[in-house]
Amino acid sequence: MADPKITTQSRMIRDLQKCQLLVAQITDSLKNQKAILKQRGMNLPPMVLSSLDSIHTDLANLADRFVDEQSELRQLRALADMSAQINTELDVDTVLQRTMDVVITLTRAERGYLILLNKETRQLVFRIMREEVLVGQTPPGATPEVSTSIIRDVITSREPLLADNAYQDDRLKGNNSIANLSLRSVLCVPLLYRDDILGVVYVDNRMQSGLFTQRELNTLMAFANTAAVAISNARLFERIQTLLQEITRMKDLMDSVFASIASGIIATNPDDLITTLNRAAAHILELQPEDHIGQPLSTVLPRITADIDQALAASREGGLGQQIDGEIETARAGRRALNIKLSPLRDAQNMTQGVAVVLDDVTEIREQEQQIRITKTYLPPQMVDNIHEISAISLGGERRDVTCLFVEARAFNTLKDVRPRDLLAILNQYLGVATDCIHEVGGIVDKYMGNEIMALFNTRLNPLEDHAARALACALNMRDAFLKLYAQEGIDPQPHFYRIGIHSGVATLGNVGSPSRRDFTAIGDTINTAKRLEENAVMGQIIVSDATRERLSSDNGWQFMELGTIQVKGRQQGIPTFELSR
Template sequence: MRTTPCSTRVTTGRCPMAAAQPTSVVGRGSAMRVVVWLLHVAAPMLGLWLLIARPEFDMRWEDREAHFALVLLTAVVGAVLGMLINRAALRRDDARQFLVSLTFLLSAGFLGLHALATPGVLLESANTGFAVATPVGLTLSGVTAALSAVEWSERGTAAIMRDRRWWLALAWSLLLTWAVISLAGFAPLDSPPDPAAVTAGQRTLGIVGGLLYAGAALRYLALYRRRPAVVLLSTLTAFVLLAETLATMVFARGWQASWWLWHVLMALAFCFIAYSAHVQFRREGSSVGLFDSIGLQQTVADLQRDYAEALEAMVDAVRRREAGDDRALAPAAARLAERFGLTERQVDVLARAAEALGHEREQARRLGTLVALGEEASVIRAEDDLLGRVLTLATDAYRHDRLRLGLLRSGELSFSDGAPSDASLEALRTLAPVAADDTLALPLTVKGRPAGVLEAHRPGGFADADRALLTSFASQTSIALENARLYHQLDGLFRSYMSPDVATALLADPAQAGLGGEITEVTVLMADLRGFTPFAERTSPDAVVAMLNTYYGAAVPVVLDAGGTVVQFVGDAMMAIFNAPVQQPDHALRAARAGLRLHEAIAAAAAGHDDWPRFRVGINTGPALVGNIGADQMRNFTAIGDTTNLAARLEGLAEPGQVVIGPGTRDCLWDDAVVSDRGSVAVKGKRDPVPVFVLDRLRKR
């Protein structure tokens, strides 16, 4: 689970991811909450319908001083709200927040002008300005509300924020101009209101403004569904209430309950946002970030990046503190507090969140080490090499701890850097983890028997989670060690009975041991001892075996070094193939080189034994069926076909110390070989004579 700066905290201050990326409210009960919200916003319209349908309920209350005070207070609340949102817009450089602030400044400003024009307070009688100020202001603010619903691009945002002073100047100019004309008694706002004209104007403005606010509300509803937040919901609700305000004005009767209703709706719109912001402020302890949730998507993304960077900085500071730098956390906390305006409590919460995230990442990294160790267990690797790799992985996983690995050798527990601790000896004896002071000793086993100890040291000891992970690490190390020893035994056993290439292929893919094969081009090398039968007749069997083992001990490495695969020994004869199972583009050249060097190796091995027979070699290149031949109970990897048969016939034509090659091999070697042409020779099993060549030497390249 990845932790974001505020997914781990719900009460932090100026790092409020709850504002930019709040917890979703979608889930059980969400449908009921939607129904409750709809009932609340629909209640004013139901009340208006009742007042219009039943005029006797539409009571009259004409208290002009109360109207002046209450409406002016509502306008002040709306204006303050607009200024707060404007300040947030300037801090975030966000066009949507700026346009929302204009919406509340315009609507509150014209509502204030309506309050100032209250008849009997500052003016002796009602005028047109008193009657139409609010619908005009709401319609103008509806334009900015609709504009705020647009997801502006970076370029559009830059243009709006660049010209923000002109927007504000235009808004204040409209308000001041209206105030001068309405309050100073200039036409056309100084005349008494014409009921018919006022009603028609309010109807037109109500339709236009209502549609603008309704469109903005729908857009904010889509935003809220994507990233639910309290202030975003309150803004959506305020737009709905302002749209209802315009609708109420069309049907309201002056100074009666229906007329007071639209005043109440505007007060609710402003106070609802103010209250939501107040609740958020009390929860977070700072006014910064209160309106981040209504920002553009780019702003939200920037905030998420800032918060992620802040948390990463704290994670790094916590990591350095754990590494021994006790002064790392305080400067980092001070920088974050200054950057985001965090209180000490909020910094403490962020530090704990960073510590939790750091530990989580560390555990994830250590689990990754377990995976890497599992991969090491599947590789054929020497035991010392494997243990060195294991210790490297463990040291990297627990970089601030001291780890060492000891193995049981000749009955004694041995560490490369000193004597074993008492805890390690106890763990080896009991085959159970042993914790003593700062040391944790974990036994390693192979087939249930003690094999070694993984020893870890940390001042203060290990937490339960680390102890469990180290125990798993030791278990995985035991498996890797057991596999390495098993692989080593199997590898040695296989390579004693078959060519290393075949053994490697079978260990990697046991399915290749199945009976059958495929046609492929190979070069076959046949070698046997000329005069072996007379030698065996006059020599004791043990001396014959000693000679063969000496010869094969010299010949086999030559073939293997050249990349050949020794497929069988038959008495004094040896067969090897090239280009199988490993592909070798120069297989003919490899076989030729092996044939010449074989004679050199045999000459050296037979030194001092003039009575020992010598090898002769035949080499042929061509297609052959390469694969496993035999039965389910026993099989042999070999190559069969005419190419193999001809190689055996060519070997029979060779003299001791000679390498005879066939036409296929001669064609492959061409300029690389110096040969003597023996002409075409009749060969048993072949209808036509076969061109035969004696390989004298290979040219150096």
């Protein structure tokens, strides 16, 4: 079915043409009758023929103007259609390609290009290309043969350029591309969006001059303005799509990270409503995340047996990170120990917008720490902390210069009338005082032997350059600690209940026992000598060998009273000894 608008336009043109033909016929008829009327003494009314000529001219002009207006109307309709398509079509390139076809048809150009400017490289990118088959088409991947000088001038000036005869245009003289390409009609307009130059729209005809007029320029300018908006919107849409994809990717990544983190994570908004609760937090607290998203934080945290309200307030209001320990009673796992870290969530203006709560299930760690504490009550703490050091020592041991201290904390003959149960409590009290003194100066307890302790200084577990001085300081501290204990018990034993022997020298240290059961200790003459000194001491006396005294860098104000020599089993010569005091 024919378009009604086109039918009406055609009828109007035919009517105008009929009117022109009728006026011409009347004019010719009057001219033929003019001579006859003159012979009879009659004349045509004045200005009749000139009026008919004027009418004929007006009708011709009216027909031409009608055709021009109809052509311009078709261009405007094409641009309106393009604008409507751009507003509804996501693929802007498809719309621009279709519209470029219309532009070439309306302007009667051979070729048309939409060329974008790469702002970073300043290179020209041919976004849309339309070329007639008869004039040759640019091979794929090749750059069309156009006047880059004209394109660069339009980009620089931001003004359109219309050349109805480019070959003879004074503005384009000296432009080699015009001559080389034999360009006749050229029309190039800028793609402007606000103050930004995006590129140009370029059309030409290499065969006809005077093809483009102001009307084609106006059409192409309108097309360029619409195309510039479309391209800018497309770029904005692409950036939004890219940003949305990046946000989605980051969200997926964060979700994966939150899901894979072993620590439980709970995040809230400024209203203390839960926005995030990861899988680990759900596992620790034994709850379903979807049941608590959007719920107050108080629906989860009150289950924790810790004073958490104060920590939350400090984190929210003071903007400070907090760390507390708590416990939770769960249905499946029972009581669990938790380490809880709270951190404020701040925005770009450093305003607190919520709180992040990190939960770590430290139940196993706390159990291990408790086991280690229990173990340290039976083994020297240094041995437990550095078990990897002594495990590397072979059963043969190593030779090392050490100081050995033996102390009898309380003689058994002072406990004759004490019941066995009370005896053990008293011994533990005195042995505890001596043990604290050993640890205070960096010594290690090698073993407990009933009411006695063997302590070592400068083993691999406690390397000490001043081991002799530390052993003597330990002995004097024991004396002070025992006197304080006597005062607490309200007794003043004479002589005192303790005796101590100290000797320094080379000993063999290492693991003794079997591959399945070992004990770290020290053996040798040095150890035996220290024991003999302790056995030779009287109650309340600290005996030190000359070998230990020689290893002191200074006497530290201590008093050494010479006692003479002591004969030790296995030695031919006696050992010079001294009594230590302050």
